[in-house]
Amino acid sequence: MKPNRLLTLCIALMGFIVMQGQSTSWIRINQLGYLPQSIKVAVFISQEKNNITYFEVKDVKSNISVFKGEGIAANAKRWSMQKALRLNFSQLNTDGEYYIECDGVKSPVFKINTNVYDGAADFLLNYMRQQRCGYNPYLDAECHQHDGFIVDHPTRTGEAIDVRGGWHDASDYLQYLPTSANATFQMLFAWQKTPDKTIFKDKYNALGKEGQNGIPDILDEIRWGLEWMIKMNPDSAIMFNQIADDRDHASMRLPSKDHVDYGWGEGTGRPVYFITGNPQGLGQYKNRTTGVSSSAGKFASAFALGADIFKDIDPTFASALKNKAQPAYSFAEIVIGNTQTACLKSPYFYEEDNYVDDIELAAAVKYNLTNDESWLKKADYWGQLEEITPWMELGRARHYQFYPFVNLGHYYLSQSNDKNIKDKYSKYMGNGLNCLLKRANENDDPFLFGIPFIWCSNNLVAAAVTHARLYNETSGDDTYLEMEAALRDWLFGCNPWGTAMICGFPEGGDYPSKPHSFVSELLHDIPYGGLVDGPIYKSIYENLRGIHLRYEDSYAPFQFGPAVYHDDPGDYSSNEPTMDGTASLSFYLSTMEKIGKDQKKNNVKDSQGATVQIGTDRKVIHLIFSADSAFEGAPSILKTLDKNKIKASFFFTGNYLRMKEHEQIIKKIINSGHYVGGHSDKHLLYAPWDDRQNSLVTKDSLINDLNQNLKELSKFSIDIDKSVYFLPPYEWYNKENVRWIESQGQTVINFTPCIKTAADYTTPDMKNYRSSEELIDQLFVFEKENGLNGSIVLIHPGTHPTRTDKLYLRLDEIILKLKKKGYSFERL
Structure with missing residues (x-):
């Protein structure tokens, strides 16, 4: 750590302690609350060391103790603390409002109730609508109406093409096929698993404006993504991977007032990158593309599942999707390799290296929908080439190197009629979770956290809880339930910083309110529903360009562990909402709401x-x-x-x-x-x-x-x-x-x-x-x-x-x- 940064943090730490009334101990809980029949573990951390491990859970109204227990000591030094305890109160399953007392410290108030997850999955869609391109319902304004102009095509470079629509990737206005296709598929998967109109409600119309249209809002959002993907794949072997490039990183501005000049005049159109299967980059920096499979596979899986989901809603639209799914899959197998996003003026791009998971998923979806053994054979061929998603096994990755972060193809194959296939892929899923649990246990992490703090670590958490839930569902193995609960709770405040990671959620909680977003910077609002990038290794944070905190760090005492997190618009590395990360929680939160409904009955x-x-x-x-x-x-x-x-x-x-x-x-x-x-x-x-x-x-x-x-x-x-x-x-x-x-x-x-x-x-x-x-x-x-x-x-x-x-x-x-x-x- 640089000396001046260390001095700054020490001063901030001293100021924070004074501001908090000399607080040196904290209890971290899931601020959203807990389902009655669930694993419930809070975490006590302290800058003071003693032998007290006893804790109580008390009813808020009466202050009467309803549960007493002994905390389990964990490695406090991992987060530069003197004491850390895991406080397990899973046996308490009575509805109510409670707080925990341990060593003279009280936790925030929390609920135990069957409805704590109600509306959570739908809340995410607020951010998806806010990210819409072409027409933005949050602003009630059009944007990027001149997109775009083909680049890097052997014969069509400079040609105009209509690719309006889709979502902005994050707080910039770039649009990437890999993240958009994955977001679309994640929402499709959520609906396929929970086609419940009491969970996914209809409050907005197809344009994302308030007003019912008879279609659950998640399906409206899915269709918004699929219609854009059709434009990005106008013909069988013609696919485009992104709109715009890092020239976009000009200033914080409204999407409707994006006047960046890409060579065709200010705000008059952006480059649309043709998928060549070769390294790309129009300037000094090039990516390491080797083929088309990763992107073509994503097209194929989303088109195939979309065709099935919409077959009764809009047969014509479903037919169009079905007609594109098979050619997209064939193209994925013709030019084998990965497609990375392109940059121009800086060396930052999405470094997706793997592709077998994308081909596997496309084939596995077809098998799941048709029960055709030929698709099972294809899916198994690709699936066994990557038994464990590499970031899980290695505990490291470059930016988006192994993407998508969860391999849903393995889950589909674990549902096979073939017992050998079913058992094999269930085992693969368990092995991936075991890597995470082993890492958490090796570090004796108080938060049972074994996920690497690479850029977008919260996306990895969303992937891991999805993976864990599906594994438990398919295998019945309860080995990883406590880790699943710990990772879930991490997103809602049971982490060193004591903050939830979804903007504006839960209501009344500590959550990102000053993220790196035009919504907060220019409109003084909150990008509700957006999952922020999350904590990042200090070693990465300290070497990123252009990060300058604008406010006093309210989390200063907790920045001395392996990772840092700031609720500050100047930190784009840990506090920027992402569209794909947000969509990736759709399945998990809808499933938790469904479980809550079952428990409520x-x-x-x-x-x-x-x-x-x-x-x-x-x-x-x-x-x-x-x-x-x-x-x-x-x-x-x-x-x-x-x-x-x-x-x-x-x-x-x-x-x-x-x-x-x-x-x-x-x-x-x-x-x-x-x-x-x-x-x-x-x-x-x-x-x-x-x-x-x-x-x-x-x-x-x-x-x-x-x-x-x-x-x-x-x-x-x-x-x-x-x-x-x-x-x-x-x-x-x-x-x-x-x-x-x-x-x-x-x-x-x-x-x-x-x-x-x-x-x-x-x-x-x-x-x-x-x-x-x-x-x-x-x-x-x-x-x-x-x-x-x-x-x-x-x-x-x-x-x-x-x-x-x-x-x-x-x-x-x-x-x-x-x-x-x-x-x-x-x-x-």
Whole structure:
């Protein structure tokens, strides 16, 4: 460190301590809050050393201690502190507002609630709209209407081309295909995984102005990106990689008043760089491009997934995207290599070196959508060439050297029907996370942080939490859940600086309010929703050109670790929002909101991911009945339900629905207001009884069977969009089956484990035969010991003739006894 910089920081540190009332210890928390059922770890850091490790969590209103624990010591010196503790209070899962006390220090107030992530994913879109080029809804003004002029083309250099649209990359007005395509794909992926209009709302129109248009805002934003990408790929082998270059870095200005002269007159058009597959640069500095694959692969994956997402929304637009996806992929395989962005007057550019991940993703998306084995073969060929995204394994990278920062192709392949492929790519994903955890543990980092502090480190954090969430989902392995929580919490304030990393979020928190942005500099506003670059190695920071802090450093005491962070417009290295980093959080935050909604319902899932209790906070029971062929008990069941004024839920196979003799009873069930849902079409056995984790059906065959079942239900005028619960045939399935079903918008349910009423199918000749008396006795023993709040109780309405002891004939007795215990009954 240079002596003058050290002196400056020491003076700032002294001033900060005085300003803070001699504060020398701090507790860092996730300012957004915590879901009740989640890992919760705060971090205590101090400039003083003692042996106190005890901490308490207290209720804000009463100041009563609700949790007591012992902190776990970590390497305080990593952040130039004398003491550091990890304060784990995961066992506290009661809704409320709390603060932590440790060694005489209080944390900021935080919430534990199921709704802490509500609106978070949609909030990011504020920044995406603010970054729009062509028409900017934030300014309500047009910009860059003369884009642009082709450069570096063998025959068309200087030719005008219409490439208006897309997003500005960050707080400058450059536009890059790699970041824009990745941002588009990340939002597509978020919607593919969570196509939920209660999470992704419709508050803005296609132009990004307030007012509904019937389309979720994330789809409007995705389309804005895709339409620009079509312009940047006007023909099969004609692709453009960027608009403008570093001549853009002229001054802080409004995009609508961008008068930079690129050689065609002030503000009259910008260069549009043709993808040549060779090193590029119109001036002194050249990039190290070797081919077209990285950019062409990004075009191909976004076009393919976009075509699928928009096929029912706008078939014409979807067809245009589909027609471009295959040629883009073919071009990626013709001129193998990476395409980097171009610079002119400085040596800074996006140094993307890898490309196999982009080709893998494009092929994996096609495989995921079509189940075509030829695409699986292609994806696997490219995927195994880069088992771990290099920055994860190496712990280092040059600027955007390994991009995208998360390899979603590995995730798609982990969903393969081929068990060997599925296991291989799940293992690759786990190995990548293990590299991060190993680094965090080697440093004994108090924040469990193993990510390198290269430029845009927050983008790497967003990639890592996405990777961790998907790995847990696909493997069920909980090894990395605490690290995932630590990285998530880092973005919301559980970091040395105690600040969130998203501009203006969470409301009332400590967040970037003076970022490097025209919005804050010229309009004195906040670029709401923008994820800033994040902490950067001091060694990088000190050697960057043009950084001059403009304000007193409010985070001065925390700048003595391996990285620095400043909420200051003069620090473009750590405090500049980026469009692609922001979009990359779409999946994760929407997933967290979805998890919160599940927890809000007080639902419980089994080990395979099926919902087995709904509403555990209430004395409510859900009676369900399933039928494939036999349903002789229908009259008795319906009479009993009607007598007790109870609505229940019925699940039918296509086999049953097609039987003409059952038509009237099905209509009676529907007209009586009972829930009716699917139970498969052909009553397939999804998994072996003795080897549950190996599927007996392919994803394609299961989904086809499911859709046929829903088609049969629709013939009875059942609204399939509202028939969202599905009971698997034989009530037997595995994690993979559940994922496939729920990818179709269905929620898999099953009876509550340990309730044995579903054994009413057994017959006297079976070893596992259970009489109705035994089943009823077991039900009430279970109720006495565990309660039945939110339980799902299955009774078969039809059984083999040799079982004369029909449990459904004793339904009235069961209901009356449970009512006396205070239970009510609800349909799903």
